[in-house]
Amino acid sequence: MILRGERRADFAYQAVYRYMINLINDVSTDARVKLPSLRQLAGRLNVSISTVQYAYSLLEKEGRVYSVAKSGYYAWPMSVNPLAWAAGDLLDRLYAAARRPGMVVLSGDEPALLASLDSNLLRLERELVRQYPQHLQPWSQPCGVWELRAALAARYTSSPTRCWHADDVYIGADLRGVLDILIDVLGLRGTAVIVESPCDWLVLRLLQDAGVRIIELPWTLQGRLDLVTLDQLLCDEPVHLVLLSSAVSLPAGVAMPTQDRLAVAQMLDQYGCWLLENDTYGELGFTEPQAALRELVNPERLMVFSSFEKVLGSEAPYGYLLSRRMSSELQRQFLLRSFRLSSIRQRAIARLYQSGRIDQHLHTLHLQLRQQAEDMRQRLDQHLGDQVAYRAPMAGATFWLGATKPVDMRQVFQRLLAQQVVIAPGELFSVSGLHQQNLRLSYAFHGQPDLDIALAAISEALHQAQTG
Template identity: 40%
Template sequence: MTRAAARGYAYQTVYAYLASLIAEATGEHKIRLPSLRDLASRLDVSVSTVQHAYQLLESEGRIMSVAKSGYYAVASPAGPPLAALATPTAEPDLLQSLYHHACTPGMWALHRSDPWPGDAFGQALTTREREIRRQHRSPDSHPLGEPALRRELAARYTQATHHRWCADDVYLAADLRATLDITLAALDISGRTVMITTPASPVLLMALDAAGLDVCELPLDMGGDLDLERAAHYLRERAVALVILSSTLNGPQGALVPDTTRQALAKLLDHHGTWVLEDDDHGELCFSHETPLRDWVAPERLLVCGSFARTIGTEARYGYLLVPPEARSPMTASVRQRLLQRDFHLPPVRQKAIARLYQRRAIDGQLRSLRNGLKLNVGRLVQQLDDSLGDLLCVPMPAGGSGVWVSSRHAIDVRQVYDHLLRRHILIAPGPVFSSQGHHSQCLRIACPVNGRGLPGRVIAELRKALQSGRR
């Protein structure tokens, strides 16, 4: 693997390599996969890059981790080649298909949610890591996360005297999925009802499904608003144990729930005494300054989760959870117990390097540049889609993020649209993958090209053909 590949989309190459090892498994025996360090050395990439590839495979259920032993793959039938996707029945699960083809060579990837074109902070992180290694020969590993990084996150989230955070309120995990798993286990709400707004991150939906929770959805309209009466009905009739809401920006849709709606919803939640998990994974990608949900929610029932994936990139996908002082006991003890049980230690040097990026304000400058670039690129994409496909698609301008959420003006079979494009090596994210109950069946999410030049004419032409052939 070349250095250029390692700095760009290295985790995709590692993912593809591991997928080939898994495909070689035969029978029902567990196949042990290489250790993180061995594979990093073999492919000449960082340990965190390999770790990210393993985490993607684990979130898809294709491998399993065994404490103090390593990662294992269980043999399973190989998926069909791309050429075999001549009919929609070749792969019945849209999300599984999306993951399966994400790393296919030559695929035009319009499904992605990461805003960075590559490893934007790669050189900065490497420089910081060299500094740290010169100062600390062997940094200690902390099971709850590097104290310096936890302090920086706490300081970043402290915006007012009534919302104060300290390092003891912050916990780090391998990625966002691990953070969600730990949080749901610590709440001990298995079998109970969780209310979420959709479109929602597939990672979140998979975590809820794995936890055995009853999910009720509040679909957002194209303007980002929700039905407050439906929310009140769920809270009253379904004995909701947890509500999961975006902090400001809904990631997949790139929309903002109006302040008046969020304030009214916060009053409802306070009345019912329901736990609130604020999803802040996309908050830094909002094009304007907005009041976060946590400013309106009772702090004793509030949890905040996020990751560094949107702010730093693929080389730092660690997740984090904030538990405010008012909710510490017994929630804090439960979170600590779950983290210690996992016995998974994040690379301390990389954590210290991220902390220094925050300390030296390098993150803030990059984020301003990123948001300005995304706003420009998203605006160009909206204009291009509206000019070329406005008769077929409704294309609102998002309030943030790295893509656009569009809806068909005519009834379509979104699976047929997806398969048509897939056969032409174009991968989009169909709306149903952002819901566990079949909502958003007339929607698509289209990511901005990383070069900011808009979609090629061939892709626009195939989108038109797919939408026309998929009409009911």
Template identity: 50%
Template sequence: MTTRKDASFAYQAVYHYLIGLIEAATGAGEQKLPSLRQLALRLGVSVSTTKYAYALLEDEGRIYAKAKFGYFTRAVASAPLSATSASLLDSVFASARQPGMLALSSDAPAMLLSLQSPLLMIERELTRQYPQSHAPLYQPFGEAELRAAVAERYTRSAKNFWQAEQVYIGADLRSVFELSLTALDLNGSVALVESPCSWAILRQLQAAKIRVIEIPLGDDGRFDLPALNEVLTREPVRLAVLSSTVNIPQGGLMPAEDKQQICRWLAEREIWLFENDTWGEFCFSPSAARYRDFADPDRLLVFSTFDKIIGAEAPYGYVLCRQQRAQLQRSFLERGFRLSTIRQKAIARLYLSKRIDPHLKTLQTLLLQRMQQMQALLEQHANGRWQMVVPHGGASFWLKVLPPIKMRQVFERLLAERIVIAPGEIFSQQGAWQQHLRLSYTLDWDKDIAQALTALAQAIDAAT
């Protein structure tokens, strides 16, 4: 087992090293940062580790990438981050990665159990088999063996199958999502999303100048279907982004008949369905229906990433799409990803060796145990402060705080105690869910989680 106590946080050291470079460059205008390979050699880590650290900083808006030129700094304020000096989302994101913080806001299941050690062992074996001089520098759509492994993973029947050429591998989830929007000519359009919605998806839609319509989920994990149909009838929606199984971060599970009806309405209107499968494998119900079971195959794109299952050494994102092949290929060619062929082959071998399913079964068991452990603590500390619904999967609880409070005040107070929560409003563009928060149970359980929840209860009492 690889846990957060050994090699699983190598990227954090790289992240903090880069923070130092960025802060040193503040006020000096735009500065070019080291390339992925230069930084990997300098710090003695893998290229994938440096890529993951860069991706975190890019998501925070601290740096940006120029195609074929590398990464560059943005102007960053030198004052400490807080909810008043920067956006709340950026404060949550950056604070959770500071040393000594207890991040109750995290959502990384591989923290409990990763496959990084087997991955790196396979990579060493492959390095001996494929000398660098004989390996291609990069393959624009991803390594063929990995694309084939992903296609095989998603194939369910002779009628519902995928082929390797319908799979595209990119540097991370953000990149492949961005390229997919561009390739399908969806920038500047109208999108429907479930709410609460992943902040990463909301940020990407905003960057693509897409108008977002948020459809709230009930405590039962279901939409108000008549209201949803009315929105689809009234608005020029071209894209719907929905969680494949369990709704993230809410933790609900929509019935199969609801998903079938939604897919029927989307197909009638020729609306693209982007199925977020990032958490698709982390549903506690093995028979949960996925949207892709009912979707129009000509208007379906599935996107996900490897790091939730394998760990931070596998940050690559991927999409599966049967249509618009020429447009997707052009977008990926123009982006020119330079991904490690050997690392991709190693990930493929993990899948082809059938190690993923036993690993997932063990990881799901651990998640369920930690969820029940957190549930007991939350019930113990609730005392009328919050209402919770037991999640059907994922890695977190979605809590509704019952007394009217200012959640930012709670966030700030806990931050001073080196505890980070994820206020509900970061999961909405429209400022919804201000009485909610997300609490993870993929934590370092060697720390005093009960005391952290006591601090949360006290902060809520103080803000009431």
């Protein structure tokens, strides 16, 4: 396997990363397995040691490997026996189960599995490599290449007062890396942050690990936020930042009514509070989009984060941030992180935006997501009936289900593992014990699993796990 060369050296770490994923899956056993050293892999794949180091760091962040001082890297044990997963961290068990061969993985949230632009990106890369030989592919753009930053700035600009410039955009290796920087720059460690609930577990865990006091503001069964409680919290608590979705909040799958958006914007302005807007699903709504929150709040107290992966696919893992303020500190932090991003891949993504190909792709993806959502809705009604209640999703690729009778959802999760089905229990989307009667199910997945068998297994597990 040769990775060096003028055409591929710029994104060699991605090929090393994919090679390591396959290697980990091949060697996974009930015991820990030592992986090849940096030097061994560099020699085997004909790449630099720093390239291998970066691929390993990505795998470590994802929880696929861990390092031991003066010993090397090891793959986490992944038992084939579901009983061995009964203890330990729930999210770690979910990840381990999802990586086992033969599992029907309904726990994910990857809309682009239905229609990705991976092949388009690779084709554009081949064209761009001829225009930008290796010596014209510098690593000295720590905040991202100008072309992509400018394309994103243009896409987010909506008026002369709601405008963004390339210098306001920062691109990192992935969403986790961008959010890590954001936590440092905003000085969130030890502070209180209001977060809508349910909330993505990646965001929750990063805030929790940073020592942030997370105040959860749950969505109601009617698909609204409790604005009275929000006002009270902003009045009584030392909160300087509120984290809310731009358009549709997932996994709840609800969109805030227009009057509520206006009320939230007025509250944030009244209390001088910053909005951190999660725009990860901002372009994945099924209906005509309402004005995003960022269009209503003070742009000087606004930051927006998102990623390309949900829309474009796994070949575009980068995360990004938009902010008009604290530019010098953001630039310093991105420079310190030294993200080794493929300049060719970023330019290829920029071309997709500039050519309008993204909008064509989104139109196709929306149609497929709506069709899949309707198919899943019919299957849910057929197999689960009155065992669950849900609101039809307005975006994304998942359903947020609530059990209508008290159940032990961890027991449901465990029983389904024995049936080779993986779900996402609702408690993963909270840090204070909320949503224990909920689960998230995806309707965009790898392969063609027999959904009827999987949903019948879920129905039986819900029945057997009833607690009242």
